[in-house]
Amino acid sequence: MTATVVPSTMDSVPKKLLVAGAWTDASDGRTMPVENPATGEVLCEVADATPEDGARALDASVAAQRDWAATAPRARSEILRRAYDLIIERVDELATIMTLEMGKPLAEARGEVTYAAEFFRWFSEEAVRVDGGFSATPDGKNHVMVLRQPVGPSLLITPWNFPLAMGTRKIGPAVAAGCTMVFKPAQQTPLSALALAAILTEAGLPNGVLNVITTSRAGEVVEPLLRGGNVRKLSFTGSTAVGKILLAQAADGVVRTSMELGGNAPFIVFSDADLDAAVAGAMVAKMRNMGEACTAANRLYVHSSVVEEFGARLAAKMAELRVAPGTEDGAQVGPLIDSAGLSKVEQLVADAVGRGARVLTGGAAPDGPGHFYPPTVLADVDSGSEMLRTEIFGPVAPIITFDDEDEVLRTANDTDWGLVGYVFTRDLARALRVSENLEVGMVGLNTGLVSNPAAPFGGVKQSGLGREGGRVGIEEFLEYKYVATPR
Known part of the structure; x- marks a missing residue:
């Protein structure tokens, strides 16, 4: 000190x-x-x-x-x-x-x-x-x-x-x-x-x-x-x-x-989603507060037909962010709160990469001082990865591929938490159906931001x-x- x-x-x-x-x-x-x-x-x-x-x-x-x-x-x-x-x-x-x-x-x-x-x-x-x-x-x-x-x-x-x-x-x-x-x-x-x-x-x-x-x-x-x-x-x-x-x-x-x-928010991108909106929404839902938010997108489920394009576009956006002390001009990503928070993120990324995840950007903390971690996107994240079962609380976006609506709903709901979920689709019937069936207290439908003083904030299950x-x-x-x- x-x-x-x-x-x-x-x-x-x-x-x-x-x-x-x-x-x-x-x-x-x-x-x-x-x-x-x-x-x-x-x-x-x-x-x-x-x-x-x-x-x-x-x-x-x-x-x-x-x-x-x-x-x-x-x-x-x-x-x-x-x-x-x-x-x-x-x-x-x-x-x-x-x-x-x-x-x-x-x-x-x-x-x-x-x-x-x-x-x-x-x-x-x-x-x-x-x-x-x-x-x-x-x-x-x-x-x-x-x-x-x-x-x-x-x-x-x-x-x-x-x-x-x-x-x-x-x-x-x-x-x-x-x-x-x-x-x-x-x-x-x-x-x-x-x-x-x-x-x-x-x-x-x-x-x-x-x-x-x-x-x-x-x-x-x-x-x-x-x-x-x-x-x-x-x-x-x-x-x-x-x-x-x-x-x-x-x-x-x-x-x-x-x-x-706590939360373990699913972020679901269907094949018909507006990818511009989905990427922009992911940036908000993942990177608000350096990912240190209970509402942060924790598991990004992307349909197989658009997963490569979505991953590449999200990684490019994340790589552009400037990591610096928050008081500096132009800083966009500040430090994590403490050494324990940084260590947790490092361990979760190491576990995912060890299970076969591909690093599209980021993935390694810079030398000190400060508790900084770069914006990181991981593709092909294995379902057994620890970061899918716990709050990451850091600027890491793990991408999981899916093909079927029922499948992704089952996976998204397979958690003890139920604070918020995000859904991106242009199909109105699907939007309403998935929003109703997600086991969460809040849904961001084609948006990455749900918090508003005029709206009831809270979750279900252990959230x-x-x-x-x-x-x-x-x-x-x-x-x-x-x-x-x-x-």
């Missing part, structure tokens, strides 16, 4: 925990480093929360819940709208913070900042649209009154790959619904979350409504919160393995959960529970209460 570097952009970002409206050190004084994955340099140190700090944050959330739930929906809406405006005003600053701590190119980081802001704008509008119901019972003897109320103190846990957008996607509906929060961002990318918390404070969010705990001791901090009985809602985005652990811990208190977990975004996103933070009254 090299000497600490503190860019001027870092100066305005809080480095402490946010508990009950106050920025505080960890109770034991410990800090943890935040590294730049492009260089290995330390950007700064932030507070490293203890389990006691987590308990203090939850106590603050519990204390603030009653008053916050009673706050007028319009007031909650206006806080979110002010926060949206502040984010938009600071796109470049927030993008630079994200690029430094996470690695994605500045152009892509700017896109994430505007995408993240949209969740606040969307849920600012949903805050004033929460409704219930009032009706007579079928026998006419009673009234049925249905109320919608906030579920209560919520624990929000986000990953490192979209450090701002995953925060706003959870905080937005919680604020709109009237829930207080304990927010634990990923260890690798705490700065975007801390900058976001500062913006919400500036926008007028009351003390104790949002509490932020950055920590390298996630398991020690989170487990007692889930088992303690005061957390009423868990919203987690991350790996399926960690999600299963959290589900077991949440069971003690019967904590309501929503989870966006998760519940949905984020869209009109249903706020539902995850609301309870139904039925009141029976005589007529």
Whole structure:
């Protein structure tokens, strides 16, 4: 590890925990480093929360819940709208913070900042649209009154790959619904979350409504919160393995959960597909965030009649991408998040090549510094290759040939995951048929991009529970209460 570097952009970002409206050190004084994955340099140190700090944050959330739930929906809406405006005003600053701590190119980081802001704008509008119901019972003897109320103190846990957008996607509906929060961002990318918390404070969010705990001791901090009985809602985005652990811990208190977990997205190109659209879609679905996305195209199934042309065209496009630190002008592919992520990609490619895959472009990491891996296309990937059974989380596109629609559907669905699938065809009947039969929560039909704040995001099988975004996103933070009254 090299000497600490503190860019001027870092100066305005809080480095402490946010508990009950106050920025505080960890109770034991410990800090943890935040590294730049492009260089290995330390950007700064932030507070490293203890389990006691987590308990203090939850106590603050519990204390603030009653008053916050009673706050007028319009007031909650206006806080979110002010926060949206502040984010938009600071796109470049927030993008630079994200690029430094996470690695994605500045152009892509700017896109994430505007995408993240949209969740606040969307849920600012949903805050004033929460409704219930009032009706007579079928026998006419009673009234049925249905109320919608906030579920209560919520624990929000986000990953490192979209450090701002995953925060706003959870905080937005919680604020709109009237829930207080304990927010634990990923260890690798705490700065975007801390900058976001500062913006919400500036926008007028009351003390104790949002509490932020950055920590390298996630398991020690989170487990007692889930088992303690005061957390009423868990919203987690991350790996399926960690999600299963959290589900077991949440069971003690019967904590309501929503989870966006891993993916193994099939990308299916039929013989009649528009290849220009299919290649462009593959570039988006594979290379967004250097492939470090749960929505990334993980298995590219291409019909035998077009596989050679598709592979050659995709490889040519991938080879044109400029790999460089995200802060450099013209950078299109930044580093992977850390050495473990890079090592995993290298091992998966080595396994596939060892089983007979052909490297059309890329295939070998450059010498350091940084955790870089070149955009890579593999053809003739054997069905037994490990990369077809796990998330690659890197810029590697494995191509598998198919001939029959039923065959490719069976293969595409032969996985524990079911987050998203992509389908490219000009046949309307086939498009609808395959979209219906793919065992996924989302389908990109002739497009490589599915994420949108106005749409319900989530998966089936071991890819998760519940949905984020869209009109249903706020539902995850609301309870139904039925009141029976005589007529």
